[in-house]
Amino acid sequence: MDQNLLVATGIKVTYAKHAGLFGSKPSTPVLHGVDIRIGKGQTVGIVGESGSGKTTLGRALLRLVDVSAGKIAFDGRNITHIPETEMRPLRRRMQMIFQDPMASLNPRHTIRRILTGPLLLHGLAGDAATALEQVKSVLDRVSLPAACVERYPHELSGGQRQRIGIARAVLMQPDFVLADEIVSGLDVSTQAQALKLLKGLSRELGLAMAFISHDLSVIRAVCDYVYVMRLGKVVEEGPCEQVFASPSAAYTRALLDAIPLPEYDPGWLERRTET
Ligand SMILES: Nc1ncnc2c1ncn2[C@@H]1O[C@H](COP(=O)(O)OP(=O)(O)O)[C@@H](O)[C@H]1O
Ligand SMILES: [Mg+2]
Structure with a gap:
């Protein structure tokens, strides 16, 4: 098993809403105790429907949103509450690729x-x-x-x-790159090229990556391990082949059924980038 790079346990995130009419501040719990482990050099997928909390989890891992409970350790160090001045040198080591690079x-x-x-x-x-x-x-x-x-x-x-x-x-x-829905806006062959490029780079550089996507076919093209999220919780996790071959959660089966590809085609990524 790879050495741990990023380990989050019991992560809870609650967004504060704007002050209400009478000054009260109701809040929305979005993550309800999520555990996730990313090994050095490992590519982990985080999949789930829109609104399931994937982006919030990614931002929590990078300390871009505050957690109300739980612990985040990066390379053996507890970073859950360290001040931004101490986060700064770590920020270089934890990079993010955005869905819309234009923005x-x-x-x-x-x-x-x-x-x-x-x-x-x-x-x-x-x-x-x-x-x-x-x-x-x-x-x-x-x-x-x-x-x-x-x-x-x-x-x-x-x-x-x-x-x-x-x-x-x-x-x-960096040691870690978070890629949140980065290929969503691209056509399928451009998607495949970007994924293939990232996968190659992660191997060459020993990069750990977290790939967030609502699309299971993207996750299974590049990831070693997958977490399936629903309503702010992880409902299933495991090595990709295992989860795709025999999903245990009904929710994962439903996500798999929604994939346009009729059968798992391991050569999809390679063939898509031949031209
Ligand atoms: N800044 C925010 N303030 C309040 N609620 C938010 C904020 N960002 C996201 N949410 C809510 O948190 C939930 C999870 O959102 P998100 O993490 O973006 O999910 P996903 O990336 O899986 O689509 C959604 O119900 C969303 O409406
Ligand atoms: Mg998102």
């Missing part, structure tokens, strides 16, 4: 600035020339031409922007 890439900055800025900020490159070398090398790895650095985000296609988002995360040399 997370500054439209007024060139790709050069978007990608070299964080390298200089985190001291991963000593000067602009070194940073640019690192950027070009990663752009090559994600199959984007080096000339991309002079472009602005809106000048790239959706699939290219997704690769910029992946490059930006990978450049930080």
